[in-house]
Amino acid sequence: MAEQAYEPFPDIPRRNLMQETLEVPALIHLLHLPHGGRILEVGCGRGVALPPMAKLLAPERLAGLDIDPELIETASERMQERGVAVGLYVADVRDMPFADHSFDTVIDFGTCHHISNPEQALREVVRVLKPGGLFVAETVTSQLLSHPFRSKGQRLPWQAAPELSTYKNRLLWKARTRA
Numbered sequence: 001m002a003e004q005a006y007e008p009f010p011d012i013p014r015r016n017l018m019q020e021t022l023e024v025p026a027l028i029h030l031l032h033l034p035h036g037g038r039i040l041e042v043g044c045g046r047g048v049a050l051p052p053m054a055k056l057l058a059p060e061r062l063a064g065l066d067i068d069p070e071l072i073e074t075a076s077e078r079m080q081e082r083g084v085a086v087g088l089y090v091a092d093v094r095d096m097p098f099a100d101h102s103f104d105t106v107i108d109f110g111t112c113h114h115i116s117n118p119e120q121a122l123r124e125v126v127r128v129l130k131p132g133g134l135f136v137a138e139t140v141t142s143q144l145l146s147h148p149f150r151s152k153g154q155r156l157p158w159q160a161a162p163e164l165s166t167y168k169n170r171l172l173w174k175a176r177t178r179a
């Protein structure tokens, strides 16, 4: 079967504002995400979610990774404007430039749902997470609400990452703990 190409998501200022002021604070609160530690957002795009994570979680290390260099450039400008210290990487979530167990929390706002070979992405998430670390992802409900047609029938292939077991599920987001 031919590999499905990734289709970019548009830049919608109102959505960005909602993600920054509502979605990220709600996710952090509802999942009781731990403060401090090392946090990675995979598929960080324009970096909209990174400033509220920096503000609300005060991580010791914050990193954002995206395959699109132009989006990382935009994210870099955003971080400079906001004075937020973030390590930004142009890289593929399926082959990340980090050592094993580099992060305490990995956050994904839908990237692994929309790429080919999501199994490899989950394997990489497991590799870079420390034992006991958290992988935070959007639920199927969240995907269906935001992208009803594009997400139809899509599920993350959790069977590829048996080390990740359900920790909390809060309707729109879930966290899985890495064994």
Ligand SMILES: C[S@@+](CC[C@H](N)C(=O)[O-])C[C@H]1O[C@@H](n2cnc3c(N)ncnc32)[C@H](O)[C@@H]1O
Pocket: 006, 009, 019, 042, 043, 044, 045, 046, 047, 048, 049, 065, 066, 067, 068, 071, 091, 092, 093, 094, 109, 110, 111, 114, 115
């Ligand atoms: C659903 S968007 C999420 C963007 C941003 N985090 C947000 O919440 O608005 C998915 C992002 O994943 C990136 N992406 C697509 N394929 C990727 C891959 N293989 N590795 C890393 N990032 C990828 C896209 O460039 C895009 O920025």
